[in-house]
Amino acid sequence: MQKEKVIVILGQTATGKSNFAVKIAKQINGEIISADSRQIYKGLEIGSGKVTEREMKGIPHHILDFVNPKKKFTVAQYKTLADKKIKEILFKGKTPIVCGGTGFYIDAVVNNIVLPEVKPNLKLRKELEKKSAVELFKILKKLDSTRAKNIDAKNKVRLIRAIEIAQTIGKVPKIKKSPALYNFTKIGLYAPNDFLENKITKRIKKMFDKKNNGGLVNEVKKLKKSGLSDKRITELGFEYFYPLLFINKKITEHEMIERTILGNIQYAKRQMTWFKRDPEIQWINVSEPFSIEKVKKSNN
RNA sequence: GCGUCGGUGGUGGAGUGGUCAAUCACAACAGACUGUAAAUCUGUCGACUUCGGUCUACGAAGGUUCGAAUCCUUCCCGACGCA
Numbered sequence: 001m002q003k004e005k006v007i008v009i010l011g012q013t014a015t016g017k018s019n020f021a022v023k024i025a026k027q028i029n030g031e032i033i034s035a036d037s038r039q040i041y042k043g044l045e046i047g048s049g050k051v052t053e054r055e056m057k058g059i060p061h062h063i064l065d066f067v068n069p070k071k072k073f074t075v076a077q078y079k080t081l082a083d084k085k086i087k088e089i090l091f092k093g094k095t096p097i098v099c100g101g102t103g104f105y106i107d108a109v110v111n112n113i114v115l116p117e118v119k120p121n122l123k124l125r126k127e128l129e130k131k132s133a134v135e136l137f138k139i140l141k142k143l144d145s146t147r148a149k150n151i152d153a154k155n156k157v158r159l160i161r162a163i164e165i166a167q168t169i170g171k172v173p174k175i176k177k178s179p180a181l182y183n184f185t186k187i188g189l190y191a192p193n194d195f196l197e198n199k200i201t202k203r204i205k206k207m208f209d210k211k212n213n214g215g216l217v218n219e220v221k222k223l224k225k226s227g228l229s230d231k232r233i234t235e236l237g238f239e240y241f242y243p244l245l246f247i248n249k250k251i252t253e254h255e256m257i258e259r260t261i262l263g264n265i266q267y268a269k270r271q272m273t274w275f276k277r278d279p280e281i282q283w284i285n286v287s288e289p290f291s292i293e294k295v296k297k298s299n300n
Numbered sequence: 301g302c303g304u305c306g307g308u309g310g311u312g313g314a315g316u317g318g319u320c321a322a323u324c325a326c327a328a329c330a331g332a333c334u335g336u337a338a339a340u341c342u343g344u345c346g347a348c349u350u351c352g353g354u355c356u357a358c359g360a361a362g363g364u365u366c367g368a369a370u371c372c373u374u375c376c377c378g379a380c381g382c383a
Contacts, residue, residue: 076335155341237338
């Protein structure tokens with residue numbers, strides 16, 4: 001049986017994925033499923049670069065702007081939801097377009113990864129947090145020597161999660177990459193460093209501009225007022241962390257802007273490190289003129 | 301002009317006679333990625349290298365010493381103070 005087609009638009013931040021996705025959606029009668037770990041949250045508008053109602057141009061967007069930022073949203077939830085949305089959109093006779101820059105989310109869906117069903121155990125995590133990476137590694141080795149062999153022995157976050165899983169279900173199951181459910185076409189948007197850095201700089205400056213819905217600093221203040229702890233805001237990433245430092249008078253306004261720009265540039269590089277591994281991505285350099293005809297063709 | 305303090309790698313900043321190619325942090329480059337992924341973590345980071353080493357380096361030039369980034373002299377540059 002012929003697998004149904006799903007388009008994936010991924011790539012670095014500030015390359016114009018959202019607009020691109022909307023254009024494609026218009027042409028091929030599609031609906032967009034966001035793959036962005038921050039745009040998920042309500043209240044993170046400016047800093048997450050969330051697509052606005054106007055930018056959507058009437059195209060339905062899913063898995064966007066619906067989680068309370070006090071709660072943590074995870075890949076596992078994303079994967080389940082995305083699968084469901086893809087099915088629904090296909091059922092309507094439309095083409096699903098997964099669009100975003102969170103590589104892990106995209107891979108979870110595309111590679112149909114099955115994650116172990118072990119919910120986070122906050123109490124346990126708090127306990128383990130106190131231990132050193134060396135100690136944690138020893139614990140894991142005892143529980144599950146196989147996982148210990150390939151895990152990053154210095155990464156506490158990973159070690160803790162592995163222990164969490166091993167402790168509840170015995171061993172960390174080998175990751176399952178089930179056969180893909182759909183025929184995915186992956187389009188990657190990227191730009192050369194200097195071009196992208198320029199774009200990011202402009203974008204960030206605009207984010208801080210007060211004329212832009214009060215600006216990012218104001219957005220962070222609102223989040224604080226709504227009851228988000230500083231710790232939680234920090235977890236939301238550099239776009240929220242640096243404004244928070246500024247609000248708390250730890251850095252100057254200038255430092256805040258510079259660091260946010262730098263954080264963004266570094267993030268864009270990390271994104272490429274992730275995406276580079278996938279040989280199936282068809283790359284488009286957005287610093288050069290390109291047409292979406294090519295994309296339409298490859299989808300047929 | 302006099303005086304004081306300082307000039308160290310891409311940057312900040314340790315070191316103040318031998319164990320120093322120089323703690324550390326940042327930046328840069330490369331990479332990992334099993335329910336935090338805008339997160340988290342790793343490696344490299346003077347030059348050359350057969351990856352064991354070899355060479356050139358701590359403003360410049362001299363000097364003291366077995367040995368100097370570290371002590372002395374002069375010069376150049378910077379900050380501050382006094383004129």
